Amino acid sequence: MSMISSSQAVPVVSIQNAATWALPLTVTKFLASCAAGDIIFPTPNGLPPNFLKEYNHDRSWDFMAALLYFPVTETENNGITEHEDGNCVTFVFQDQVGGLQVRKNGEWNPVTPAQDTLVVNLGDVIQVLSNNKFKSATHRVVRQQGKSRYSYAFFYNLHGDKRVEPLSKFTEEIGEEPKYRGFLYKDYQAMRMRNKTHPPAKPEDVIHITHYAITS
Ligand SMILES: [Fe+2]
Numbered sequence: 044m045s046m047i048s049s050s051q052a053v054p055v056v057s058i059q060n061a062a063t064w065a066l067p068l069t070v071t072k073f074l075a076s077c078a079a080g081d082i083i084f085p086t087p088n089g090l091p092p093n094f095l096k097e098y099n100h101d102r103s104w105d106f107m108a109a110l111l112y113f114p115v116t117e118t119e120n121n122g123i124t125e126h127e128d129g130n131c132v133t134f135v136f137q138d139q140v141g142g143l144q145v146r147k148n149g150e151w152n153p154v155t156p157a158q159d160t161l162v163v164n165l166g167d168v169i170q171v172l173s174n175n176k177f178k179s180a181t182h183r184v185v186r187q188q189g190k191s192r193y194s195y196a197f198f199y200n201l202h203g204d205k206r207v208e209p210l211s212k213f214t215e216e217i218g219e220e221p222k223y224r225g226f227l228y229k230d231y232q233a234m235r236m237r238n239k240t241h242p243p244a245k246p247e248d249v250i251h252i253t254h255y256a257i258t259s
Pocket of ligand 1: 126
């Protein structure tokens with residue numbers, strides 16, 4: 044896996060074996076759009092139009108990951124363990140191999156690859172801003188039999204100094220109590236990083252967005 048900033052996104056097309064991928068032109072367009080910062084954000088119903096663009100213009104914390112998952116082995120099929128993305132929105136361009144799954148009602152469902160489409164994954168920030176109206180998707184990647192999976196993920200983030208808290212549109216304006224206390228984006232990201240660098244002994248001690256949940 045390699046990670047590069049959005050301003051360096053286009054060269055990732057040249058990673059090993061990518062030239063043999065089935066949709067190089069579409070991939071190139073996707074990467075170019077990310078690099079130019081002109082992905083059209085599909086505002087979910089219930090959020091003000093252009094909301095994210097107005098909420099945070101700063102694209103300096105965005106990044107892209109180029110991911111390669113090797114085929115399943117006799118003892119290992121884990122690509123990425125189940126998790127929620129900690130950012131605003133993630134755009135995923137996946138090849139035809141598959142393996143991305145999303146959990147809904149306790150069941151794992153495949154996100155079936157479809158040509159020329161992007162997967163749009165809402166993250167923890169949207170969950171907090173919408174006061175749980177929109178849920179951060181729990182997802183994972185399961186490695187496949189006999190095939191490597193390639194994907195590109197563009198992480199639409201906030202600047203680290205941006206404060207995240209439920210919007211009045213989803214709280215006082217509709218008579219609901221905030222379900223989260225406010226926090227700085229960089230503080231949450233630092234805790235998520237520590238989950239990886241210093242994994243807690245007990246799974247229940249891993250920091251999730253529920254760390255900021257207000258419990259009555
Ligand atoms: Fe993810």
